[in-house]
Amino acid sequence: MNISAKHHFRAYTPAPITREQIDRAEILFGGLHWRAERVVEAVFENMGYRARALPAATRDDLMTGRELADIGQCCPTSFTTGNLANFLRAEAERIGPAAVADRYVYVTAGSCGACRFGQYHQSYELALRNMGLEAFRLFLIDQKKPDQGAAEGGGLDINMPLTIGAVWAILCTDVLQGLEYRTRPYEVQAGQTDAVVGDCVELLHEAFRKRPYRGKKWGTLAWHMSTGYFINVLREVFRRFDVIEVDRLRVKPIVKITGEFYLQTVEGDPNYNIHRWLESEGAEVYPAAIAVWLDYLIRCEVQKLEDKVGVEKGARAKLAALRGAQRLFRWSFDRMRAALGDIPFEMPDQYELRRLAAPYFHHRLSGGEGDMLVGKALWTHKKKKAHMICELSPYACMPNTMSIGAMAGVTGKYPDLLYAPIEIKGDAEVHALSRCQMILTEAKKRAIREFVEVMERTGLTPEEAKPLIDAHPRMNRATYRIPQTGIAAGMAANTLLQLAGARGTRKAA
Amino acid sequence: MSEADRAARAKLRVGIPKALNVWTTHQFWLGFFQSLGLSPRNVVFSSDTSDEQMREFGSGRGTVDCCYPVKCVSGHYGELIFGQKRKIDILFSPMIYSLASFLDGHAMDSLACPRVMAAPENIKAGFLREKDVFAENRIAHVAPLVTLAEPKLVPRQLFDALQGVVPGLGIEETARAVEEGYATLAAFNENLRARSREILEWCARERRPCVMVLARPYHMDPGIGHEIEADLQACGYPILWLQYFPTDPELLNWIFRADLAEGLIKHPFDIDDVWPSSYSANTNEILWGAKVAARVPWITCAIRLASYECGMDQPSFTPVQQIVERSGTLFFSFQELDSTKAAGSVKIRVETISYYLERNSPGIIEAKLRHMDPACPLLRRPVSADLPA
Ligand code: SF4
Ligand code: SF4
Numbered sequence: 001m002n003i004s005a006k007h008h009f010r011a012y013t014p015a016p017i018t019r020e021q022i023d024r025a026e027i028l029f030g031g032l033h034w035r036a037e038r039v040v041e042a043v044f045e046n047m048g049y050r051a052r053a054l055p056a057a058t059r060d061d062l063m064t065g066r067e068l069a070d071i072g073q074c075c076p077t078s079f080t081t082g083n084l085a086n087f088l089r090a091e092a093e094r095i096g097p098a099a100v101a102d103r104y105v106y107v108t109a110g111s112c113g114a115c116r117f118g119q120y121h122q123s124y125e126l127a128l129r130n131m132g133l134e135a136f137r138l139f140l141i142d143q144k145k146p147d148q149g150a151a152e153g154g155g156l157d158i159n160m161p162l163t164i165g166a167v168w169a170i171l172c173t174d175v176l177q178g179l180e181y182r183t184r185p186y187e188v189q190a191g192q193t194d195a196v197v198g199d200c201v202e203l204l205h206e207a208f209r210k211r212p213y214r215g216k217k218w219g220t221l222a223w224h225m226s227t228g229y230f231i232n233v234l235r236e237v238f239r240r241f242d243v244i245e246v247d248r249l250r251v252k253p254i255v256k257i258t259g260e261f262y263l264q265t266v267e268g269d270p271n272y273n274i275h276r277w278l279e280s281e282g283a284e285v286y287p288a289a290i291a292v293w294l295d296y297l298i299r300c301e302v303q304k305l306e307d308k309v310g311v312e313k314g315a316r317a318k319l320a321a322l323r324g325a326q327r328l329f330r331w332s333f334d335r336m337r338a339a340l341g342d343i344p345f346e347m348p349d350q351y352e353l354r355r356l357a358a359p360y361f362h363h364r365l366s367g368g369e370g371d372m373l374v375g376k377a378l379w380t381h382k383k384k385k386a387h388m389i390c391e392l393s394p395y396a397c398m399p400n401t402m403s404i405g406a407m408a409g410v411t412g413k414y415p416d417l418l419y420a421p422i423e424i425k426g427d428a429e430v431h432a433l434s435r436c437q438m439i440l441t442e443a444k445k446r447a448i449r450e451f452v453e454v455m456e457r458t459g460l461t462p463e464e465a466k467p468l469i470d471a472h473p474r475m476n477r478a479t480y481r482i483p484q485t486g487i488a489a490g491m492a493a494n495t496l497l498q499l500a501g502a503r504g505t506r507k508a509a
Numbered sequence: 510m511s512e513a514d515r516a517a518r519a520k521l522r523v524g525i526p527k528a529l530n531v532w533t534t535h536q537f538w539l540g541f542f543q544s545l546g547l548s549p550r551n552v553v554f555s556s557d558t559s560d561e562q563m564r565e566f567g568s569g570r571g572t573v574d575c576c577y578p579v580k581c582v583s584g585h586y587g588e589l590i591f592g593q594k595r596k597i598d599i600l601f602s603p604m605i606y607s608l609a610s611f612l613d614g615h616a617m618d619s620l621a622c623p624r625v626m627a628a629p630e631n632i633k634a635g636f637l638r639e640k641d642v643f644a645e646n647r648i649a650h651v652a653p654l655v656t657l658a659e660p661k662l663v664p665r666q667l668f669d670a671l672q673g674v675v676p677g678l679g680i681e682e683t684a685r686a687v688e689e690g691y692a693t694l695a696a697f698n699e700n701l702r703a704r705s706r707e708i709l710e711w712c713a714r715e716r717r718p719c720v721m722v723l724a725r726p727y728h729m730d731p732g733i734g735h736e737i738e739a740d741l742q743a744c745g746y747p748i749l750w751l752q753y754f755p756t757d758p759e760l761l762n763w764i765f766r767a768d769l770a771e772g773l774i775k776h777p778f779d780i781d782d783v784w785p786s787s788y789s790a791n792t793n794e795i796l797w798g799a800k801v802a803a804r805v806p807w808i809t810c811a812i813r814l815a816s817y818e819c820g821m822d823q824p825s826f827t828p829v830q831q832i833v834e835r836s837g838t839l840f841f842s843f844q845e846l847d848s849t850k851a852a853g854s855v856k857i858r859v860e861t862i863s864y865y866l867e868r869n870s871p872g873i874i875e876a877k878l879r880h881m882d883p884a885c886p887l888l889r890r891p892v893s894a895d896l897p898a
Contacts, residue, residue, distance in 0.1 A: 003766065003767045003770075003880055003881065003882060004767055004771070004880070005765075005767035005768040005770075005771055005773055005880075006771070007835065007836070007880075008768070008800075008803060008804075008832070008835060008836060009783060009803075009828065009831040009832045009835040009836075010773070010782050010783060011782060011783050011784060011785055011828065013785075070823050070824060070826045070827055071823065071826075072818070072819070072820065072822075072823040073823055073824075074820060115623050115820070116820060116821075116823075116824060119786045119788075119824040121785070121786065122786065122824040122825070122827075122828070123824060126827055307656075307662050307665075307666075308662065310665075311661050311662055311665070312661065360630065360634070361627070361630050362604055362627075362630060362652075362654050364606060364654045365604065365606070365623070365626050365627045365630065365654070366606075366620070366623065366626070367623025367626075367627075368623065396818065396820055396823075397820070398576075398622065398623045398624050398820040398821065399623040399624070399627065401573050401574070401575050401624065401631075402573075402575075402623060402624055402627035402628070402630065402631050403627075404572070404573045405572035405573040405575070405627075405630070405631030405632075405634055405635075406572075406627070406630045406631055406634050407634075408572040408573075408634040408635065408638050409633070409634035409637050409638065412634075412637065412638045412639070
């Protein structure tokens, strides 16, 4: 009897890809902010591939994503699925489906666990099937494995130099983004910051494209940790920022962006361009660095090991090694931040976030940003890092709804914490932004109140402060650092405190 | 343990919300608490989910718009706090991080849905927002994070949470109680699996169809799953829940013989061929259940249940449907289930399903039998497609 199982359904598996095939193809990727994407392109190029970030996702992509995959997806899934689908569809019309399968492959992070982030590929696959593009190759990168080896066929090798290059690209562009967001709201000549940032991203792109090869494994890791190569490029970035003149006495509320990874990271339609919108409404935006997310992923692994100490052999040693790696990671970020004059915001300590969130959200609860949403909100509030927290919560997100629910306990205990959870559906902009605006209005009042208090405390008015700043022209440059004092959050208030500190007129708290 | 501790424990009353993954772990908790010396009468579960429960005990406690099964947990909490004749001392609401799944070792992970694991934090907030309802009612809210897929870690997780709440608790007895919990759960599961096997044997012997339910464990809750499967059963079709499908190797090797022989899977529990992102225990099991339903000849129909605003089920809708339908097995799904049982429309759908089952089952059984080895462990003599019905 001939029994066969061939007629049963099987999941999509990408066809193997050889080196020769990948040389003909372009690697597509996306899901980060444009600075990081541009520099990651260079990392691929440096490893001998051709790569291109997909265009920023649009509302059209959302509609396509909804149409091609199962109903009820979280909106980041719809955006990313539609983004890939629309690109491929347009290309298929131009060059035909067979050529699309031959000339492009898509690489995405996945395999990370409980929520849909670990199942994105399912939506991509469905979209590909629905478009008749099953032959297209889509590869998942396990974000916990820096050295995954070659995909079937040997053409695409996710190895240490590629991964570490991508991580360093993210760190460098994170600090650049931090400097940019601390500068633009105060620039005297509109548009100057954007122009400088554009140049700097190209500078970084070039540096990563020419990154020296230092071996396949530990050699490359050691080199990235110790080299001055990237620091020198960042110093050049810093020099370029020096041309920007700023007026830091503009009183602006600082709005900390938190929320789901994709929504807080990208800048565009998926989050209603909220970064630019907030700036246009008179706020300074405290962006969400991708490095914080990577630091959190390390913490998640640390926590799993912590639970195993005393129960599983070798757990203690692994834990010590991982904690060491985390310290090195943070040290690398701090080194880059220092190259930009320590102006970009610092990375919060993961264990402090955990401690702050503990009464409201267990640190082992995973999916999305876990306890970080609660932790970051409290950290920002208690340390006076911002006046308001804007949490970007995707429609139909699973973990995010849980953290927002837990935030009810936090806001009950800290009624003065200005918290704006904004549900992002992708096509309900007016509703979301008007909700944000209501809380922003209160944040503006707070920024003014805080500035007035600091005026009283320092005995300085803006009229008196201006000539003092002009007497020290460096203070008018984007490269001058106004430290966050913990007394006030706003840039203008901290500038007064800085001036008063220098004059000795600052009263004790 | 001192006499005083023993006496105190015997009086201790624990309330457990019968919601979410407690539906497949309640026997673990019973075994665990009994081993610690609590009286079985003092381990109380909230009742099945219902509109009345939510109205009476849970309204105004929600903190966020969410899927229906999580929303309902407020009602379960409220019932345990306000609705008991004899007050409970502990509201025990485990944050089930991972589950002891029969697919363990064959899937990437065995995690609970992020909403399942975090539900206690979320629901708790609704009882703390205005005032501390737990303190006011002198109830300890104990919500340990438990990794049931990693039994070695569980004793410490439970000891840390219950120390100071259960008088005189020690880590070693906690470890023994955890073992007892797993053993009680295993015995319960085995019993139900044996019953499922009896159903299958009967179907195989009599050439009769049965129906497989592909759903999350809490769809067994009449308030969540609306007893749709019971309506089908009333039409004369035996029901199998995937969670309690027999797992004897002989039977599974028979079901997946061709897949194994062709190297498409490594083990009967391997779902990599249909669901590579096998992180979530309940989702993995649903996918596996779909594969089983697609192969077992007497399962001529699978019904899929999914709740309102469930985020986990969404990515698996198409693969599950495809797995089942590609095999010629009937497939029906009931999605977006919430508090209302649209009795009229459910009745019509059940009648439709029943009609198709009656009309198509003999043909489906025959067609599926053609793909199977005649030596079926469910029967003492070989089966084949050409045997008279
Ligand atoms: S965190 Fe939320 S929005 Fe992001 S992938 Fe997971 S379910 Fe979707
Ligand atoms: S699996 Fe679905 S229904 Fe269950 S808790 Fe998660 S999101 Fe809600």
